[in-house]
Amino acid sequence: GNSVTQMEGPVTLSEEAFLTINCTYTATGYPSLFWYVQYPGEGLQLLLKATKADDKGSNKGFEATYRKETTSFHLEKGSVQVSDSAVYFCALGWRNSGGSNYKLTFGKGTLLTVNP
Amino acid sequence: DAGITQSPRYKITETGRQVTLMCHQTWSHSYMFWYRQDLGHGLRLIYYSAAADITDKGEVPDGYVVSRSKTENFPLTLESATRSQTSVYFCASSERATPLHFGNGTRLTVT
Numbered sequence: 001g002n003s004v005t006q007m008e009g010p011v012t013l014s015e016e017a018f019l020t021i022n023c024t025y026t027a028t029g030y031p032s033l034f035w036y037v038q039y040p041g042e043g044l045q046l047l048l049k050a051t052k053a054d055d056k057g058s059n060k061g062f063e064a065t066y067r068k069e070t071t072s073f074h075l076e077k078g079s080v081q082v083s084d085s086a087v088y089f090c091a092l093g094w095r096n097s098g099g100s101n102y103k104l105t106f107g108k109g110t111l112l113t114v115n116p
Numbered sequence: 117d118a119g120i121t122q123s124p125r126y127k128i129t130e131t132g133r134q135v136t137l138m139c140h141q142t143w144s145h146s147y148m149f150w151y152r153q154d155l156g157h158g159l160r161l162i163y164y165s166a167a168a169d170i171t172d173k174g175e176v177p178d179g180y181v182v183s184r185s186k187t188e189n190f191p192l193t194l195e196s197a198t199r200s201q202t203s204v205y206f207c208a209s210s211e212r213a214t215p216l217h218f219g220n221g222t223r224l225t226v227t
Contacts, residue, residue, distance in 0.1 A: 043120075043206055043218035044159075089158065104149075104216055108158035 002027040006090045006107030013080055013114050021075040021110050023064075023090035032093040033057075033066050033073040038109070039086045047075075047088070080114045087111050119143075122207050122219035129197050130227055137192045137222050139207030145217075147210045148190040150174075150182065152203040153221070159206065165190055197226045 007022040025033065032051045036044040048057030053068035062077045073090060090107040123138045141148065150162040151174075161174030165184040179201060181193045194201055204223050208216035 041220075043220045044208075044216075045218070046216075103161075103164075106159040108156065 004107040010111040016079045019077040019080045023073045034091040036089040037086045085114045120219035128225045139190045141209040145209035149208040150192045151206045202226045
């Protein structure tokens with residue numbers, strides 16, 4: 001079945017450090033890929049998305065490229081800030097075989113803490 | 117304002133009690149979802165609904181009941197709460213092929 005495997009956390013970085021959070025997927029067909037962010041005490045928010053191979057999603061300095069050859073969608077940011085401290089979820093969006101239902105499968109989340 | 121509203125924000129109940137978590141969205145999205153979030157498990161889908169009066173099971177439906185008589189509401193009922201249902205519950209909505217919009221969650225504790 002379709003699944004997402006996400007880098008285990010927690011990840012602790014100093015401000016201005018480079019961030020990579022790995023995400024790989026298993027899927028049939030042509031899924032869409034997403035990164036969500038959850039700040040403390042809040043619900044998830046969409047951070048970025050990519051809907052086909054070689055697409056690059058970007059937002060707030062974060063980027064991720066949909067790599068079909070390596071089945072990956074790694075999240076990167078060149079210089080993290082304290083305000084980026086949150087839990088990050090990779091997710092796979094896909095339709096069932098009949099095309100009638102669209103579903104989202106999440107990774108387990110990676111806690112990022114950025115220290116000043 | 118448009119969005120998803122979940123209520124209550126926090127709930128403590130006793131084992132065996134029935135409890136209902138409410139979810140209301142203002143976008144008129146067709147799809148609505150209930151997830152639970154537990155440490156080490158990430159988000160797991162409980163139930164979803166593709167339209168009013170259409171619901172379907174997700175990964176972990178046992179012990180939960182849903183209904184969708186109106187497009188904008190999707191309540192989740194725990195018919196007889198158990199300690200294993202202590203969790204944070206998130207409601208979400210979407211249109212086809214668009215990402216989900218999430219509420220701020222309900223933290224449920226079953227004692």
